[in-house]
Amino acid sequence: MEKITGAEALMRALENEGVDILFGYPGGSIMPTYDALYDHKKTLNHILVRHEQGAVHAAQGYARVSGKVGCAIVTSGPGATNTVTGIADAMIDSTPMVVIAGQVGVAMLGTDAFQEVDVVGITSPITKWSYQIRRAEDVAWAVARAFYIAKSGRPGPVVLDFAKNAQTSLVEYEPVKADFIRSYEPDPDLNEDEIRQAARMINESVKPFVLVGQGVELGNAREELKEFLEKADMPCGTTFLGLSAIESDHRLNKGILGMHGNLGPNVMTNKCDLLIAVGMRFDDRVTGNLATYAKQAKIIHFDIDRSEFNKNVKVNLSVHGNCKKSLAAVTKLLDKATHTAWIEGFKPYEEKEYQKVIDKALNPTEGPLLMGEVVRKVSEATKNAGIMVTDVGQNQLFACRYFKFTQPRSVVTSGGLGTMGFGIPAAIGATFGAPDRTVCLFVGDGGLQMTLQEFGTIMEQGAPVKIILLNNNYLGNVRQWQEMFFSHRYSFTPMLNPDYELIAKGYNIPAKTVVERKDLDAAIAEMLSTPGPYLLQCAIKEEDNVMPMVPPGANIDEMILEYKP
Amino acid sequence: MTSTDQQKGGALCGVCTECGKCDRLLNGRSNEAIKKEEKMEQDNSVRLYTFIIYSENVPGLLSQITAVFTRRQVNIESLNVCASSTPGAHKYTITANCDRTMALMLTKQIEKKIDVLQANFFTDDEIFINETCLLKISTPVMLENKNVCRMVRLHNAHIVEVNSIYATVEKTGITSDILSLYNSLKSIGCVLQFVRSGRICITKDFTEHLDEYLADREKKRNGK
Structure with a gap:
């Protein structure tokens, strides 16, 4: 049988897993693999990012919208450590991803060699599986196992630490299937x-x-969920990551759960007699004070x-x-029911929230632009069929509250880890994962600068990311907490911003800034009709707060609707 | 399930697989049961649990398992790792002080590791326990003080070596017996060195859960 290098075996194993796109950045210890990649350019589309953190977030964005395993490839040492944030993010948000990192040869392991770091040791606690490939013979097996683990069960990230000698030594390659x-x-x-x-x-x-x-x-249990809800006529609320698991305007979808969610679902959590959790993990941002959370109800947990x-x-x-199986099985045994009075019970809370919060956020007539109105206008301009990518902070909270969803797999946001800088690279990945859809990124002036270098990737790939920069010259969410809980002491949250339009122009990304409300619709239309990437900077009211809010540690049904200093 | 339950319920209700009137089976556990459990946890609190974990024999797993304890702020008291009676499976015996809820969370999070086969926890009355210790004691003190040999005999320990400088004492038993021997010899002032092994134990259960689990898994593999 023909003998090939371990690096070439990796290429064939990746192709065998159906991989067609890699996000990566080359370096010393992964060079043999990049050399092999040179011969596979036609089948393995490699996207060169500008920083390894970008590679993992892009792989995450790709995985979230496509349902496939995202794949990132980096070098040893700093290349590997730069992926740690994205790996932890993928772990806590259950995103299927395989990260391949170069490593020094086994003879040099443990000697503090140049660009050597204990990658398996660092990533073990934040991966589903982390494995060091020390021999070319292990490549086929390890890759098959990595993809099987990443995508099956509760998905998550897998790291393959690929020693240089295993990349260069020769092996007889035979494809392996892991199931x-x-x-x-x-x-x-x-x-x-x-x-x-x-x-x-x-x-x-x-x-x-x-x-x-x-x-x-x-x-992939959207249909099963809908049948389950409709047969027994049960209202539901969603988490941020579950936003597009059901259409936003479905009769039984009552909105978002948790700290910055909607009033109705939060209040009703503490009024229902049966709480049914499906594929969610009772995060503290969703439950508030556990001592008073749904104590009156019985609770069923599907997971x-x-x-x-x-x-x-x-x-x-x-x-x-x-849940695809369990929901279907339970639905079969359900009696057809109507809970009209109970569902009507959400209305007063919806009206109250609309009057005190939503109307003001969406339909202001004077003053500077607000995040909520921008988000809703963009959403409507995509006919609520776009993919919403967010960074972290107020931009994320407003985007999740006011973007509307009709299509599955339309939410790309860093939920559990709350990674600022997630937005740009994740949006790039999303454009490759769903090339036919409109990818709208909502990002603040803080998060934008954390991974700003990925503008280079956008430029090179012509990735059609519609970047909506919600600029309020503050680290807005921290500022909000400082205003509300730290006596208005703005400790290092005001920010001097550069000229983002000029920066975008430097990267050949068309850009525009909107200051006046009357110009917003036209600017959004121009952004969406311009092929390729676009930066739309919106000058947002500086000290606006995301409302309503369950203060940290408070009871879930005690939402503040209006904050009065 | 008593026969009265069945009489009350009449025929099978079609919902549960058994009588149909048992609250546990029909409606999950009751809120009262949860409250009771929470209260019990508050009262019962911390005790020594023995965790028995089986895993595939792969490198690096030990640190992953201990990291679960560290992350949950539980200190490991003793740890023993070796091959088990099942070929290919490694057995970890770990003792730690924690409450029952924590022990349950720890085992579930450990079991989540890909290469872990099974993780369970036990109280001392559910297992046969053994530990061993070695003591290096001063020969001159031993010759001077008759209580040294008396303590060794009383604790059913063995002297395995004697020379003019020191004697080596070996004792096998449960933790309290070993500590009792150590404390009595220490009070005499003859202990030069003392070392204790981690705990090893076997369960008192009549079934071997690991073997059942592995047989079940093999069936699944063959079904694929």
């Missing part, structure tokens, strides 16, 4: 008792309320990850399994 690991069960069998109990509890419930998380998207049960919230019943 079974003895110690790992990604698709647990449903427990009949759990299904029957869940159905019975739902059938007996008078005021059921469903919490929808990203698990529904990850399990594929057994370690999530009773972790933060004690539940009456856990239903272990892929």
Whole structure:
């Protein structure tokens, strides 16, 4: 049999896994692999980023919108450590990703060699699996296993630490298929008792309320969820990552859960008699004070990850399994029901929130632009069919609150880790993961500058990212907390900003700034009709707050609607 | 499930697989049960648990397992790792002080590691325990003080070597026996060195859960 290098074996193994795009950055210890990549340019589209953090976030953005495994490739030492933030982000947000990092040869391991770092040691706690490939013979097996682990069960990141000698030595390559690991069960069998109990509890419930998380998207269970909700006529709320798991204007979708969510779902969490969590993990931003969270209700938790049960919230019943199967199984046993009065009960809260918050955020008539109105206008201009990518902070909270969704896999945001700088590279990845869709990035002036260098990637690739820069000259979310909880002491949150239009022009990205409200519609239309990337800078009211809000540690049903200093 | 339950319920209800009137089966656990459990956790609090973990024999797993304890702020009291009776499977025996909820979370998070086969935790009454210790004691003090040999006999320990400078004492047993021997010899002032092993134990259970699990997994593999 023909002998090839470990690096060439990696290329073939990646092709064998159906990989067609890699985000990466070359360097010393990964050079043999980049050399092999040179011969595979036609099948493996390599996107050269400008910083390794960009590579992992781009892989995340790609994975989120496409449902496929994102793949990043970097060198050893600093190349690998620069990926740590993205790996941790993918872990906490369950994003399937494989990161291949170069490593010094095994003879030099442990000697503090040039650009040597203990990558497996660093990434073990923040990956599903982290493995050092020390021999070319292990390449086929390790790659197959890496992709199987990354995409199966509850998805997550995998790191392959690829020693240089394993890249260069010769091996007889044979493709390997991984679909079974003895110690790992990604698709647990449903427990009949759990299904029957869940159905019975739902059938007996008078005021059921469903919490929808990203698990529904990850399990491709949108249809199953809808049937489940509609058959028993149950209202639901979504987490940020679960936003596009159901259409925003679905009759039973009552809005967003948690700290900056909607009033109705938060209040009703503490009024329902049965709380049904599907593919969500009771994050502290969703629950508020656990001591008072849904104490009146019985709680059912659907999840594929057994370690999530009773972790933060004690539940009456856990239903272990892929929600695509478990929801369908429970739905079969459900009685057709109507909960009209209960669902009507959301209305007063919706009206109250509209009057006190939403109307003011979306329909201001005077003063500077507000984030909410910009987001909603962009959303509507895409016919609510666009992909929403956000950075982190007020831009993220306003975007999640006011963007509307009709299509699946339309949310790319850093939920669990809250990574500023996530936005630009993730949006680049999203344009490759969903080339036919409009990718709208909402980013603040703080986060933009954390990964600004990826403008270079946008320029080189012509990646059609529509960048909506919500510029308020502040690190807005921290400033909001300083105003509300730290006696208005603005410790290092005001920022002197550069001329972003000029920067965009330097990267050959068309740009425009909107200051006046009357110019907004035309500017958005121009942005969307311009082919390729575009930077739309909006001059936003400087000291605006994201409302409503559950103050940190407060009870979930005690939302502040208006903040009066 | 009692027969009265079944009589009350009449025929099978069609919802549960058994009688149909058992709250546990029909409606998950009750809120009262959760409250009771929470209260118990508050009262019962911290005790010594023994964690038995089985994994594939792959490098680097030990640090991943101990990292779960560290992250949850639980200090490991003792740790023993070796090959198990099941070919290819490694056994970790770890003791740590924590409450029951924590022990449950720890085992679930450890089991989540890809190469971990099973993780369980036990209280001392659910397992047979053994530990061993070695003591290096001063020969002159031993010859001077009759209590030294008396303590060794009383604790059923063995003297495995004697020379003019020191004697080596070996004792196998449960933690408290070993500490009792150490404390009595220490009070005499003859201990030069003392070392204790980690705990090893076997369960009192009648079934071997690991073997069942592996057999089940093999069936799944063959089904693919």
